Amino acid sequence: MIVKCSYCGFEQFVKDCKFDRLYREEYETAILVFCDRTCCDSSQVPISKGYIKSLMWLGGWSLVRLMTTEEYKAMKRAKQILEAGLAQMDTDS
Numbered sequence: 001m002i003v004k005c006s007y008c009g010f011e012q013f014v015k016d017c018k019f020d021r022l023y024r025e026e027y028e029t030a031i032l033v034f035c036d037r038t039c040c041d042s043s044q045v046p047i048s049k050g051y052i053k054s055l056m057w058l059g060g061w062s063l064v065r066l067m068t069t070e071e072y073k074a075m076k077r078a079k080q081i082l083e084a085g086l087a088q089m090d091t092d093s
């Protein structure tokens, strides 16, 4: 399996069995893949709503992939708690 960086085009070979076991699932939902070279620092890349950045994927690589339903729900819940907390602060003051 050849994994290719979406940003600079750098390619890395990973054994299929290892790739299937550890990386394929995430890779197939990924919209962007970044290699571990400093030119491809994904921390500067803005991500759209509904996507999540997965760091240290394949060693130093990272990727941007669709959120799973569970992750989406968890994020939504966290946001609701935060908003409820802010609303509480409003009424207190």
Ligand SMILES: [Zn+2]
Pocket: 005, 006, 007, 008, 009, 010, 034, 035, 036, 037, 039, 040
């Ligand atoms: Zn790259």
